[in-house]
Amino acid sequence: MPPLADAPRPHPPGHACQVFEAESVYVIHGVNAGDGLLGPDEVCEGDIYALEEEAAPKRLILSHGANGQRVAEGSQIGQAGQAVRLIARYTLMAPDGDRIEMLLMQIAGGPHVALPLSPISNTADYTLVAIDSEPDEVPLADLLCVSFARGTMITLADGRQCAIEALSAGDRVLTRDHGPQEVRWLGKATLRALGAFAPVVITAGTLGNAGDLIVSPHHRIFLYQRRRHAGLQTSELLVQAKHLIDGERVFQRDGGFVDYFSLVFDRHEIIYAEGVPAESLMVNDATLSRLPSDLAEDVKARFPGLAQIQHFGTEASREFLDEVGRDALYQRKGAAGAR
Numbered sequence: 001m002p003p004l005a006d007a008p009r010p011h012p013p014g015h016a017c018q019v020f021e022a023e024s025v026y027v028i029h030g031v032n033a034g035d036g037l038l039g040p041d042e043v044c045e046g047d048i049y050a051l052e053e054e055a056a057p058k059r060l061i062l063s064h065g066a067n068g069q070r071v072a073e074g075s076q077i078g079q080a081g082q083a084v085r086l087i088a089r090y091t092l093m094a095p096d097g098d099r100i101e102m103l104l105m106q107i108a109g110g111p112h113v114a115l116p117l118s119p120i121s122n123t124a125d126y127t128l129v130a131i132d133s134e135p136d137e138v139p140l141a142d143l144l145c146v147s148f149a150r151g152t153m154i155t156l157a158d159g160r161q162c163a164i165e166a167l168s169a170g171d172r173v174l175t176r177d178h179g180p181q182e183v184r185w186l187g188k189a190t191l192r193a194l195g196a197f198a199p200v201v202i203t204a205g206t207l208g209n210a211g212d213l214i215v216s217p218h219h220r221i222f223l224y225q226r227r228r229h230a231g232l233q234t235s236e237l238l239v240q241a242k243h244l245i246d247g248e249r250v251f252q253r254d255g256g257f258v259d260y261f262s263l264v265f266d267r268h269e270i271i272y273a274e275g276v277p278a279e280s281l282m283v284n285d286a287t288l289s290r291l292p293s294d295l296a297e298d299v300k301a302r303f304p305g306l307a308q309i310q311h312f313g314t315e316a317s318r319e320f321l322d323e324v325g326r327d328a329l330y331q332r333k334g335a336a337g338a339r
Contacts, residue, residue, distance in 0.1 A: 018057035019077065022104060022112035025049055028125065037104055037114050040088040040133035049092060051122040060084075060113065071107060083108040091130035091195050098242075100126060101196035103135070117196050130195070147189065147260030147281075148273055149199050149214035154263075155272035157181075164261045164273075173263070176222070176270040176277055185264040187281070193258040200241035202276070206249045209274040216260055217242035217252070222270045222277035238279065 023036030030047030032038065037049070061072040062084060069086075071078035078084070088104045101117040120126070148154075153161040157172035157180030165188075167173070172180045191197045202213040207221065215221075221244070223237040244250040262281040263271065269280045 017060055017062070017115055019060045019105070019113040019115045020051065020055055020057055021077075022114045024052040024055035025102070025114045026052065037090075037102070037112070039104070040131050043090070043128060043131060045128050045131065047128050049126045049128060050124075051120055053122050055122060058113075060115075077113065078107040078110050082110060086135055087112070089132040089135040089195065090128060091132075092126035093129045094124050094126055099129075099196070132195070147187075147216045147219065147262045148278075149216075150259040150261065152214060152261070152273050153211065155275070164263070165259070167261075167263070173265075173269075173271055175265070176272075178267065178269065181265045181267075181269060183263055184266060185262075187262040187264075189260050189262075190257055191260060193256050194254055197258070198252045198254045199258050199260075200245060200250065201253050202241065202244065202250050204274075207276045209276045211274050213274040213276050213278075214253075215241045215273075215278065220279045222279065 021036075022038075025037040026049065027033050027035050027047045028050045031044040032042070032047055035042075037043070058076040059074075060077055061075045062069050063072040067083075069084045071080055071082045071084060073080045085106045085108065086103060087106055090102045090104065092100045092102060094100065100120055102120075103115040103117065104112060105115060106112050148164050150163075150165050152164045154164050154167060155174045156162050157174050159174070162171070164186075167183055167186055169183055169185060171183045173183055175181045193199060196217055198217070199214045200217050200219075202209060202215070202221070204211050207213070207223070213221075217240065219241050220238040221241060223239055241250075242252070245252060264281050270277045271280055272278075
């Protein structure tokens with residue numbers, strides 16, 4: 001199969017994201033009590049926000065071209081052709097310590113909208129802890145990719161190790177469940193390594209990895225526990241990298257820029273990165289809408305069903321990891337082999 005880059009590219013259809021009207025994210029305690037999410041000169045760090053109980057997300061479809069990001073046909077908010085401007089990026093902290101990045105955007109001639117880059121609940125409170133008044137004008141889809149950092153060593157079908165940036169469509173990679181599988185698509189995004197986009201570093205040996213494993217915060221690592229913990233349906237765990245952070249063996253590295261790479265196969269696979277099982281990018285309507293629009297069109301041509309099924313396993317929450325302790329998942333220092 002030829003590389004996806006060789007396939008014809010029709011006009012990009014745009015990509016979708018779920019947004020809330022900015023006024024539905026409001027201050028319940030603090031200087032601006034009662035106000036919705038405002039611009040960077042009007043908000044105050046330390047104010048506590050909540051999402052209105054009845055607030056429902058709206059589908060915003062964006063196209064990205066030479067004239068910037070604009071509302072595309074089919075959006076539930078705004079009119080096709082209206083410009084969309086990124087105003088600020090906020091960091092909010094939930095009671096459990098989880099950090100949520102939220103973008104404030106304005107639709108020209110229309111409302112301000114808030115785009116949370118992680119799931120947000122209308123039953124939790126969020127404290128504003130950081131304000132970025134000059135966020136990079138990066139296509140929103142690039143910010144939502146699940147990816148490995150440049151230099152990550154991927155296990156090939158014959159057992160050799162290959163840096164992820166050296167892979168191309170057609171290369172055969174070893175998968176946990178289906179043996180050797182061909183890479184169908186390799187995507188790349190270069191982002192400023194700050195906040196929710198700063199890579200998570202899983203230091204060498206923590207999970208049996210020979211070298212540091214560096215991934216985007218939402219990338220899920222596959223962990224098999226010989227003893228199933230109470231409250232879990234299976235002994236197979238899928239854990240977002242950001243939930244593994246303990247500040248010592250796993251930490252988030254801020255500063256500079258990071259090159260992220262995503263791999264797509266015929267199915268949602270568990271592959272081996274630095275010897276650690278980790279997920280590939282899952283292709284379905286939800287994840288595809290998060291890719292840059294021109295790349296999304298290529299992937300659509302290769303995966304017309306858009307219905308990959310998530311690998312079986314239990315999603316381990318931050319609360320669960322706090323309860324059992326992250327050391328229970330880490331490999332003992334000096335032990336050989338992966339868990």
